[in-house]
Amino acid sequence: MYSQISETPIFKGFNSDEVSDILKSTHHQIKTYEPKEIIAFSGEECNNLFVLVEGSIRGEAIDYNDKIIKIEDVFAPDTFAEAFLFADQNNLLINIVANTKSKILIIHKDDLLRLFHSNKKILENYLNIVSNRFVLVTKKLKFLSLKTIKAKLASHFIELSKKSKNKTIFLGKTQMELADYLGVTRPSLARTIKEMKDEGIIEVPGKMIRIIDYNKLKKLTE
Amino acid sequence: MYSQISETPIFKGFNSDEVSDILKSTHHQIKTYEPKEIIAFSGEECNNLFVLVEGSIRGEAIDYNDKIIKIEDVFAPDTFAEAFLFADQNNLLINIVANTKSKILIIHKDDLLRLFHSNKKILENYLNIVSNRFVLVTKKLKFLSLKTIKAKLASHFIELSKKSKNKTIFLGKTQMELADYLGVTRPSLARTIKEMKDEGIIEVPGKMIRIIDYNKLKKLTE
DNA sequence: CTCAATTTGTAACACTTGTTACATTTTTAA
DNA sequence: TTAAAAATGTAACAAGTGTTACAAATTGAG
Numbered sequence: 001m002y003s004q005i006s007e008t009p010i011f012k013g014f015n016s017d018e019v020s021d022i023l024k025s026t027h028h029q030i031k032t033y034e035p036k037e038i039i040a041f042s043g044e045e046c047n048n049l050f051v052l053v054e055g056s057i058r059g060e061a062i063d064y065n066d067k068i069i070k071i072e073d074v075f076a077p078d079t080f081a082e083a084f085l086f087a088d089q090n091n092l093l094i095n096i097v098a099n100t101k102s103k104i105l106i107i108h109k110d111d112l113l114r115l116f117h118s119n120k121k122i123l124e125n126y127l128n129i130v131s132n133r134f135v136l137v138t139k140k141l142k143f144l145s146l147k148t149i150k151a152k153l154a155s156h157f158i159e160l161s162k163k164s165k166n167k168t169i170f171l172g173k174t175q176m177e178l179a180d181y182l183g184v185t186r187p188s189l190a191r192t193i194k195e196m197k198d199e200g201i202i203e204v205p206g207k208m209i210r211i212i213d214y215n216k217l218k219k220l221t222e
Numbered sequence: 223m224y225s226q227i228s229e230t231p232i233f234k235g236f237n238s239d240e241v242s243d244i245l246k247s248t249h250h251q252i253k254t255y256e257p258k259e260i261i262a263f264s265g266e267e268c269n270n271l272f273v274l275v276e277g278s279i280r281g282e283a284i285d286y287n288d289k290i291i292k293i294e295d296v297f298a299p300d301t302f303a304e305a306f307l308f309a310d311q312n313n314l315l316i317n318i319v320a321n322t323k324s325k326i327l328i329i330h331k332d333d334l335l336r337l338f339h340s341n342k343k344i345l346e347n348y349l350n351i352v353s354n355r356f357v358l359v360t361k362k363l364k365f366l367s368l369k370t371i372k373a374k375l376a377s378h379f380i381e382l383s384k385k386s387k388n389k390t391i392f393l394g395k396t397q398m399e400l401a402d403y404l405g406v407t408r409p410s411l412a413r414t415i416k417e418m419k420d421e422g423i424i425e426v427p428g429k430m431i432r433i434i435d436y437n438k439l440k441k442l443t444e
Numbered sequence: 445c446t447c448a449a450t451t452t453g454t455a456a457c458a459c460t461t462g463t464t465a466c467a468t469t470t471t472t473a474a
Numbered sequence: 475t476t477a478a479a480a481a482t483g484t485a486a487c488a489a490g491t492g493t494t495a496c497a498a499a500t501t502g503a504g
Contacts, residue, residue: 084360086346087353093360117342124308124335130352131309137359138306138315144366145405148490174451183367188491190453370460396481410461412483451500456493463488470481 001030004053005105007077010125011051022122026115029106033057033098040081040096048106049085052076055102059094073099082126083133085109144183146221149192152182154220157202161211169209223252226275227327230299232347233273244344248337251328255279255320262303262318270328271307274298277324281316295321304348305355307331366405368443371414374404376442379424383433391431 002016002023011019030053033039039057040046056075074080084090086109107115116123146152160169171178179189196202201217203210211217224238224245233241252275255261261279262268274296281293281302293316296302306312308331329337338345368374378400382391393400401411418424423439425432433439 083356084353086349087357088350089357090353093364113342113346116345117339120335120339123338123345127308128310130356131306131312134305134352134356134359135309135311137356137363141359141363141366142315144363150490176451185492186452187454187493191491194453372460398481407462408482409463409484413461416483446504447502448504449500449502451498453496453498455495455497458494459490459492461488461490463486465485466483467485468481468483470479472477472479474475474477 001053001103004077004103005051008051008053008079008105009077009129010049010079010082010122012125013121022115022119023105025118026107027111031104031106033102033104035098035100037098038095039098039102039104040092042092042095044092046081046085046090046092047109048081049079049109049112050081050096051079051105051107053103053105056099057102057104058097058099060097061094076102079129083130085112149182149184149188150196150220151222152184153189153192153196154217156182157209157211158214158217158221160209161214167211167214169211171207171209223275223325226299226325227273230273230275230301230327231351232271232301232304232344234347235343244337244341247340248329249333253326253328255324255326257320257322259320260317261320261324261326262314264314264317266314268303268307268312268314269331270303271301271331271334272303272318273301273327273329275325275327278321279324279326280319280321282319283316298324301351305352307334371404371406371410372418372442373444374406375411375414375418376423376439378404379431379433380436380439380443382431383436389433389436391433393429393431 002019005011005023006014006016006019011022014022033055039050042061052074054076056073057080058074059072059080081092081096112126116126143152143155146155157169160171161167164170173181175189175193176186179186182189193202193204197204199216201211201213201220203212224241227233227245228236228238228241233244236244255277261272264283276298278295278297279302280295283293303314303318334348338348365374365377368377379391382393383389386392395403397411397415398408401408404411415424415426419426421438423433423435423442425434
């Protein structure tokens with residue numbers, strides 16, 4: 001099991017022997033959860049770092065009509081609920097539920113602080129995780145603040161193009177999935193793609209998107 | 223000056239003598255900026271913690287047409303650009319510009335790490351700042367994902383009501399400012415307030431908002 | 445290959461919000 | 475107190491997106 005734990009980002013750079021040593025001198029729990037079991041409840045104070053060693057969990061919000069909305073899946077090896085651990089108001093905004101049988105390493109924040117102090121690398125790992133999470137959320141925020149579907153779509157195409165370093169993008173999604181991802185309806189998305197095609201900004205050969213006019217595309221993201 | 227620095231959140235709990243001691247053993251710079259001077263450029267890697275000791279700065283984005291969009295003001299004593307300091311991709315997304323003559327304490331992240339290791343309280347302060355920032359951004363995200371003006375407004379009224387623990391809210395803003403804050407236009411905001419009034423959800427005596435039907439209000443935020 | 449299921453294209457219409465404009469009320473400064 | 479400035483109420487219209495519906499094209503399992 002220590003080798004599994006050494007795969008998680010918070011223990012990056014440690015081998016299983018080192019993980020074993022660290023955990024021997026750090027108060028912690030390891031809990032196993034069954035599928036659908038609730039790991040932590042929305043509203044609860046969250047004073048523990050959760051390290052998902054094995055399995056998969058999800059966060060889900062419950063709206064006014066008791067309808068469940070899935071927010072995010074997390075797969076081992078990873079951590080979750082780590083970014084607001086030291087906030088003044090550290091209440092969970094979502095329920096944490098096991099998708100599959102899951103093994104979770106739980107470290108209280110006070111013990112974590114001690115660990116930070118005795119082990120510089122763990123601290124650096126933690127800071128790295130939290131900072132990366134922050135960058136992600138900030139990007140999401142920037143994306144959400146785009147007002148039109150065209151702007152969102154253009155921004156998305158530019159991101160994909162940057163990643164693949166290619167003017168021709170392969171969309172690994174159906175229109176329906178892409179529409180969901182962008183938070184818009186499928187017919188509206190189709191209409192927007194058509195408009196961009198008509199304006200000579202992109203071509204759509206099959207399941208691909210070819211960027212014809214990068215400047216126009218960029219201008220749309222304002 | 224040390225007493226000013228001791229007012230900043232990263233040095234919370236230290237008096238000026240202690241701050242003086244800490245800074246004696248920590249590599250740092252103190253720089254002064256004139257109004258409109260650019261402190262850091264968008265795109266630059268950001269490897270320093272900025273502690274705003276005196277004055278006021280702003281973040282501003284520049285769009286494709288070189289139009290400047292103000293993002294956020296920060297007033298001393300506070301820190302900024304701290305949350306993504308340890309991210310893999312730690313490039314600034316905005317320019318940092320001085321509003322007024324400002325004094326800034328600059329600590330490189332390597333020196334900061336050393337400081338964390340030698341001083342537990344500083345580390346805790348930093349973790350607290352970053353976590354709180356994360357909670358703020360997450361709330362903003364949740365807010366932005368609300369689709370209608372009514373939902374945003376309802377959510378805002380509920381927040382204010384929770385804070386003041388009172389069904390009657392004092393809006394310290396003009397409609398124009400509130401509209402800006404919500405990212406909508408002023409006439410649309412006025413129209414929405416009128417609708418909520420007509421539906422018997424709120425009353426608007428003068429500059430106040432009185433919540434009449436809390437349940438209906440809450441239902442609007444879905 | 446073939447047929448059913450899925451995905452995509454498209455159109456008509458409704459709803460929400462932005463735009464512009466102007467009248468009215470309130471606030472502020474002289 | 476009074477005139478100018480700022481804030482607010484409101485209306486007509488435009489733009490963007492959602493909703494619903496259905497046909498055409500594509501995909502996939504047998």
